[in-house]
Amino acid sequence: xxxxxxxPSGFELPLEPRLPRIGSxxxxxxxxxxxxxxxxxxxxxxxxxALDMAVRMMDLTTLEGQDTPGKIAxxxxxxxxxxxxxxxxxxxxxxxxxxxLVPAALERVRGSSVxxxxxxxxFPSGQSPTQVKVAEVREVVDMGAHEVDMxxxxxxxxxxxxxxxxxxxxxxxxxxxxxxxxxxxxxxxxGTYDNVRRASLLAMAAGADFIKTSTGKLPQAATLPVxxxxxxxxxDVYHETGRKIGMKPAGGIRQAKQAVQYLVQLYExxxxxxxxxxxxxxxxxxxxxxxxxxIRKEKTGRYQSPDYxxxx
Amino acid sequence: xxxxxxxxxxxxxxxxxxxxxxxxxxxxxxxxxxYGVYVGxxxxxxxxGEHLATVSPSSEEQLAEVAQxxxxxxxxxxxxxxxxxxxxxxxxAPSERAKYLFRIARILQExxxxxxxxxxxxxxxxxKESRDVDLPLSAAHFFYYAGWADKLEYAFPxxxxxxxxxxxxxxxxxxxxxxxSWKIAPALAAGNTVVLKPAExxxxxxLLFADVLRQAELPPGVVxxxxxxxxxxxxxxxxxGVDKIAFTGSTEVGKAIQRELAGSGKxxxxxxGGKAANIIxxxxxxxxxxxxxxxxxxFNQGHVCCAGSRLLVQxxxxxxxxxxxxxxxxTLRVGDPLDKNTDVGAINSxxxxxxxxxxxxxxEEEGAEIYQxxxxxxxxxxxxxxxxxxxVAQSYRIxxxxxxxxxxxxxxxxxxxxxxxxxxxxxxxxxxxxWTEKGSRILSxxxxxxAGVVWANTYxxxxxxxxxxxxxxxxxxxxxxxxxxxxxxxxxxxEVRG
Numbered sequence: 001x002x003x004x005x006x007x008p009s010g011f012e013l014p015l016e017p018r019l020p021r022i023g024s025x026x027x028x029x030x031x032x033x034x035x036x037x038x039x040x041x042x043x044x045x046x047x048x049x050a051l052d053m054a055v056r057m058m059d060l061t062t063l064e065g066q067d068t069p070g071k072i073a074x075x076x077x078x079x080x081x082x083x084x085x086x087x088x089x090x091x092x093x094x095x096x097x098x099x100x101l102v103p104a105a106l107e108r109v110r111g112s113s114v115x116x117x118x119x120x121x122x123f124p125s126g127q128s129p130t131q132v133k134v135a136e137v138r139e140v141v142d143m144g145a146h147e148v149d150m151x152x153x154x155x156x157x158x159x160x161x162x163x164x165x166x167x168x169x170x171x172x173x174x175x176x177x178x179x180x181x182x183x184x185x186x187x188x189x190x191g192t193y194d195n196v197r198r199a200s201l202l203a204m205a206a207g208a209d210f211i212k213t214s215t216g217k218l219p220q221a222a223t224l225p226v227x228x229x230x231x232x233x234x235x236d237v238y239h240e241t242g243r244k245i246g247m248k249p250a251g252g253i254r255q256a257k258q259a260v261q262y263l264v265q266l267y268e269x270x271x272x273x274x275x276x277x278x279x280x281x282x283x284x285x286x287x288x289x290x291x292x293x294x295i296r297k298e299k300t301g302r303y304q305s306p307d308y309x310x311x312x
Numbered sequence: 313x314x315x316x317x318x319x320x321x322x323x324x325x326x327x328x329x330x331x332x333x334x335x336x337x338x339x340x341x342x343x344x345x346x347y348g349v350y351v352g353x354x355x356x357x358x359x360x361g362e363h364l365a366t367v368s369p370s371s372e373e374q375l376a377e378v379a380q381x382x383x384x385x386x387x388x389x390x391x392x393x394x395x396x397x398x399x400x401x402x403x404x405a406p407s408e409r410a411k412y413l414f415r416i417a418r419i420l421q422e423x424x425x426x427x428x429x430x431x432x433x434x435x436x437x438x439x440k441e442s443r444d445v446d447l448p449l450s451a452a453h454f455f456y457y458a459g460w461a462d463k464l465e466y467a468f469p470x471x472x473x474x475x476x477x478x479x480x481x482x483x484x485x486x487x488x489x490x491x492x493s494w495k496i497a498p499a500l501a502a503g504n505t506v507v508l509k510p511a512e513x514x515x516x517x518x519l520l521f522a523d524v525l526r527q528a529e530l531p532p533g534v535v536x537x538x539x540x541x542x543x544x545x546x547x548x549x550x551x552x553g554v555d556k557i558a559f560t561g562s563t564e565v566g567k568a569i570q571r572e573l574a575g576s577g578k579x580x581x582x583x584x585g586g587k588a589a590n591i592i593x594x595x596x597x598x599x600x601x602x603x604x605x606x607x608x609x610x611f612n613q614g615h616v617c618c619a620g621s622r623l624l625v626q627x628x629x630x631x632x633x634x635x636x637x638x639x640x641x642x643t644l645r646v647g648d649p650l651d652k653n654t655d656v657g658a659i660n661s662x663x664x665x666x667x668x669x670x671x672x673x674x675x676e677e678e679g680a681e682i683y684q685x686x687x688x689x690x691x692x693x694x695x696x697x698x699x700x701x702x703x704v705a706q707s708y709r710i711x712x713x714x715x716x717x718x719x720x721x722x723x724x725x726x727x728x729x730x731x732x733x734x735x736x737x738x739x740x741x742x743x744x745x746x747w748t749e750k751g752s753r754i755l756s757x758x759x760x761x762x763a764g765v766v767w768a769n770t771y772x773x774x775x776x777x778x779x780x781x782x783x784x785x786x787x788x789x790x791x792x793x794x795x796x797x798x799x800x801x802x803x804x805x806x807e808v809r810g
Binding site: 023024025026028029030032033039040041042043044045046047049050232239263267268272275 | 329330331332333334440444595598599600601603643653749769770
């Protein structure tokens with residue numbers, strides 16, 4: 001297996017057999033636990049707190065072949081000022097775009113707290129030579145992207161070439177420089193929770209700042225149980241090394257209610273320390289308006305027509 | 313960008329996230345001030361003239377007064393049951409009996425919220441458990457046994473199944489309605505009539521169940537309900553008109569019943585205490601095993617006869633398991649049973665709380681190390697913080713005696729043989745849990761553990777199709793499944809057998 005660089009936190013491969021244990025996941029039990037957490041009843045001020053947090057943690061995303069600077073302009077305006085009628089609604093954490101749209105996005109977010117994240121490394125398949133992927137990452141970082149969302153090489157992972165996956169993440173991390181690295185596992189292609197856990201530990205060992213469920217390009221994207229598996233892996237790494245890794249479920253989270261469920265799961269698995277956009281993001285393209293609608297409902301006691309929320 | 317667009321910076325990291333109270337409304341339940349005994353299809357004033365109060369253990373508020381049924385009341389109830397048995401019920405076409413049971417099951421489903429609220433109010437268990445476990449399972453038991461009612465000939469071929477007669481059933485306070493269902497459903501399916509004695513501290517759902525029977529138009533006398541303390545139960549046990557006793561409760565009382573019934577010819581099934589081992593092997597899926605430990609011992613405040621009260625952890629993973637378990641305990645929400653987010657509710661009674669406190673004190677005295685998460689308990693009511701004891705020796709009382717509360721004793725083992733030896737080293741034998749990713753080990757452990765139920769990679773999972781019952785001092789007889797019909801049937805010793 002590849003020789004790992006000594007990370008500042010001292011978390012190295014090969015993984016010691018026990019610490020952190022790669023371990024395994026019981027499918028039935030983890031799905032039950034996730035379902036139980038999803039039944040928490042979050043009301044009134046607790047709900048307002050969650051909705052506000054969901055906005056602050058959101059990575060507003062557009063990853064389409066048809067994306068243009070005009071589309072990005074609309075998206076970033078929404079990101080900075082999600083509800084034009086309510087100044088108390090905070091900005092989202094970041095916008096997530098394709099590399100070519102990074103300059104347009106950067107220009108629009110200047111002066112705000114909103115970050116620009118770019119997907120890279122032959123997103124979404126990751127099926128390109130490593131040097132091409134690394135070059136792409138250098139490019140987006142040079143353009144000024146604050147965050148890089150890479151995909152792992154699932155082909156290598158599923159054929160057991162873990163070292164290749166690992167090495168690639170290490171090289172991408174190196175190319176990132178100051179930019180934050182989110183590593184997308186594309187859980188829908190990994191097949192088992194055991195694989196999700198293994199890939200999570202691998203990505204964290206290789207230097208990921210965040211681990212992320214999905215590209216959003218597959219029907220099987222983030223789910224509560226798969227996110228729970230990743231949160232538990234993060235918890236184990238934190239316990240062993242003190243390193244705090246972030247988590248980003250992405251894809252399939254469309255309703256405010258789901259967002260609250262994800263946050264409950266986060267809070268009860270990793271605790272209050274992780275309730276920050278520095279350590280948790282929700283990747284979503286259509287979630288924001290439902291959250292805004294709920295926020296307004298909490299404030300006014302009434303639901304408003306979707307026509308009152310801008311489509312960007 | 314405009315000033316409006318310039319965003320306030322992020323707010324600081326919150327120290328916590330207080331979930332707002334989310335109480336289930338209790339006005340769905342209407343209670344009488346005072347209840348009589350339910351005999352021959354109606355509530356009548358107890359001949360004893362005595363009543364006792366039932367309180368909510370989470371607030372100590374008196375909910376109602378119920379009858380303290382005396383010998384005369386029990387006699388009337390048994391008489392009504394005998395009358396119903398001989399004049400109609402036992403001769404009714406089995407498919408007609410099934411219809412009543414199906415009806416009861418459906419009514420329980422329709423009124424499940426009402427029953428769930430009352431169960432939590434009277435017994436102290438969290439609403440999420442009464443709503444998601446007690447009520448669905450209660451209805452499921454009636455549905456399941458309704459299906460058997462007209463298939464007894466197929467269940468016991470060539471053995472001419474016939475009902476036993478009048479069944480006296482005494483149930484505990486930990487799952488009041490569910491235990492009622494476990495008892496009544498098979499008894500009626502087999503064609504018997506019933507006198508039920510609910511637990512002293514939790515009689516209310518049984519009394520509300522009488523209203524379900526009325527709605528279902530069950531013939532009078534088929535089910536009779538006499539409330540009261542242990543004296544009422546004793547009267548029922550010794551009544552000559554009873555053909556069968558089914559008891560769920562403590563081993564101590566179970567032994568007394570067995571002594572009382574010796575030589576009487578009455579049938580008896582006992583479902584008694586337990587001190588189950590929950591065994592975690594080093595290859596188990598750890599985070600899920602920790603959930604299983606929590607569910608095993610803190611489910612229903614540990615008031616579960618099959619609770620996984622002895623944790624046996626393989627020594628090589630002792631530290632991570634205990635670390636994970638302690639962290640998990642800090643997220644348990646103890647409090648108002650009616651709050652939908654409550655994980656651990658109130659201790660059922662003052663008496664039970666004192667018993668738990670006494671045993672926990674003995675554990676500390678004997679040298680075990682106690683851990684309790686920081687926890688704010690309500691001022692009124694009976695509460696006990698979820699507790700873990702480490703450094704427990706097999707000889708300590710907390711490793712031997714049934715605590716019946718949210719208290720876990722942790723022991724370690726090195727090899728599968730040692731795990732089996734320690735697990736079986738108890739007078740009880742009701743249940744056990746095994747956590748491992750290795751299928752062959754699950755099978756070999758299940759064969760070697762002296763327990764009526766062995767759960768693998770799960771715990772406290774119940775289903776009406778699955779028989780439940782104990783070895784050794786955990787009792788005899790099985791409830792649930794096909795096995796659960798047998799105690800309620802006279803069966804010919806078949807010639808075609810064996």
